Amino acid sequence: MSEVNRQWILKDRPTDLVGPEHFEWKEGEVPEPGDGEVLIRTLYFSFDPTQRGWLHTEASYVPPVQIGEPMRAGAIGQVVKSKNPEFSEGDYIQGTLSWQDYVVTDGSGPFPLQKLSTDYPLTYNMSVFGLTSLTAYFGLLEVGEMKEGDVVLISGAAGATGSAAGQIAKNKGAKQIVGIAGGAEKCKWLVEEGGFDAAIDYKSDDIAAKIAELCPEGVDVYFDNVGGPSLDAALLNLAMGARVVVCGGISSGYSGWAVPEGPKNYMQLILKAAKMEGFLVLNYMDKLPQAIADLGAWHQAGTFKVPEHLVEGLEHAPETLQGLFTGKNIGKAILKVTDSNV
C-alpha cells in the first residue's frame, strides 16, 4: 500500500456524462487524525448513480462535492490510527468517504461510519447488503408496497438495482416479474440467470405493446430505473391502484434533475388511481435490521445473488463511475484500491 495519499479531485462539474476529464489525479501526504478522529485506509469503493447528483452545484439531500475536493464515494476501509474511542486500529468500517488512499474523519454526518463484521467477505457490504440492494428492497416493498401475487415490471432490469429488485420480487412471491433491458444479451441474462419470467428489449421491442401482451391484467408495481419511453409505456399498462416507484432516470444522471421530456402519460395515474413515488433510502433506516435479515436469509438460501463487477486500481475510478451511465456492466461495480505502482 502506498505511503503517499493518492486522490482523485473534482476538477470540473460535468454538465452531461461524467468521465475522467472531470477529475484530476493528485498525490500528497498521508494526513494525521486529530482528537476524536480516525485515519482510515480505503480498501473498496462503491459506484452508485446517486454520486452523479453530488456533482451538481445545488445541494440535494447532501451538500454537493466542491471543486478541489476528492470525489465522495461509498467506501470500505480499515482504521489505521484512532483518536476516537468508538473505533480501534484494525476495525473494518463502511462509510461515505472519498476517492483517496487515506481519509481522516470523525465518523459522524448523514452516513455515519459503521463497523463491519468479518463473518463474510467485506465486499458483501457493497453487493448483497449494499446501498443498491437496500434501494431495491425499500423501493419495491415500502414505496411500491409489493404484495404476494403482484405483477411486477422493472426497467434497467440488468443493472445492479434492477436485478436486485427482480430477485426480491421473486422471494416475496410476485406472480410475474418482467424486466426491461437493452439488447438481446441482457434480456437472455434476465430470463436465464436473473430469475425474471420474461424480458423486453427496449432497443427492438414496442415496449408498450409488449407489456400489454405479457401483463394483460396490468402492472401492479413498476420499478423505474430509467424514465423516458419505458416509463411512458409502463404508465399505459397500469393495473388499478398501481404503484410506480421512481428510483432513477438515466437522463437525470446525464443532465441534472430535469429531463428533456417528462412522462407524457402521467395522467393515467388518475384513470388507474395510481401513484408515482420517489424515495431516499436514508428515510428507511429504522427498517434496516429487517432488510439485512431478509437479504441475508435469501442470500444463504441461494435465492438472492448480487454479481460483483470488480475493478482493480484506484486509477480506474473515474472511468468506472462513467461505466454506470453508459450501461456497460452487469452486476455491482466495486473498485479494489490496489496500487499498481508498487
Added chain:
Amino acid sequence: MSEVNRQWILKDRPTDLVGPEHFEWKEGEVPEPGDGEVLIRTLYFSFDPTQRGWLHTEASYVPPVQIGEPMRAGAIGQVVKSKNPEFSEGDYIQGTLSWQDYVVTDGSGPFPLQKLSTDYPLTYNMSVFGLTSLTAYFGLLEVGEMKEGDVVLISGAAGATGSAAGQIAKNKGAKQIVGIAGGAEKCKWLVEEGGFDAAIDYKSDDIAAKIAELCPEGVDVYFDNVGGPSLDAALLNLAMGARVVVCGGISSGYSGWAVPEGPKNYMQLILKAAKMEGFLVLNYMDKLPQAIADLGAWHQAGTFKVPEHLVEGLEHAPETLQGLFTGKNIGKAILKVTDSNV
C-alpha cells in the same frame, strides 16, 4: 315542462376542445318505464371535467358515451312514473343520467340513483355536496394527506374544484394556502373572496420563482388541476415528503389522457421523497358520510361556500360544457332544465 323529450345526442367525438359542433339537438317521444324502471324528469345538470373523458373511444373507469346516445351527465331530477318499488312518484333523485328532458333507468350502475333530502336547495347536491366538493375533499385529505400546519398550493384555484380545495384546506388548518389562476381578476377573487392567503397569476408571474418566494420552506401538498408549467414549477418547490395530488390536467380535457409534454421535473420526487398520486372519487365512497358531515358543518358555519354558476335552458348544455375548459366561469356550473319554447 315540455311534452316532447328534447335531447342532446353525441354526433362526433371531439379530438380537441369539446363544443356545440359535437352534439345534435333532437326531439322525440317521452319514453315509458318498464318493470323495475322509473321515468325521471330532469331538473338540473352538472358540468364536470370528467365528462370530457367519457367522449374518448376507449373505456376509462366507465364505458364511453356512444355516437347517437344522449350525452351522459350528473343530474338531479324527479320521479314522474315508477315501476320500481324503491322509488315513488315525486321523489327527488340524483344520478348519472343524460342530457334530455326524460330518462328511463333502473337506477343501478356504477353511480346508482340516490334519493335526495328536501331540507336544503336541490342544487346543493351539485355544489356544496357535489362531485366537485367530494373530489376536493378526498383529493386533499385522503390522497394529499393534508395535515394541520401544511403549506398547500392549488392550481386551477378559481375553478370549482380548486376553490373548494382552498376552503377545505383552511377549515382543516393549513398554515398557508396559495392559489394559481389566470388573470388579475381571478387572483383578486382568490384572496378577497376565496380565502386564499396569496395568489399567483400564471399569465404574468414567473410561477416557480413566485412559489419559492411565497413558500420558502416548500410545498407540503400540491393539488394540481391543470398540469403543464404549473405542475413543473410546483415540482421544483416541494417540501420533503410532499404529496402531489393529480386531479386533472386541462390538456387532458382537450386531447385525451396523454399530454404533449409531461412534467419534466418529476425526478424531484426522488430528491424530496415525494409522491404524485391520482384518484377516483368512487374509491372513497366508504368515507362519504364523514365528508358530507364535514362539508355540511362548514357550510352551516359559513366557512365553506360553493358559488353556483347557474345557466337556464337545456339548449345551452354544449356551450356550458365547453366553458369548463375555456376558463370562463367562477363557481360550479349547473344548468337548470327550463323550456324556453313554452
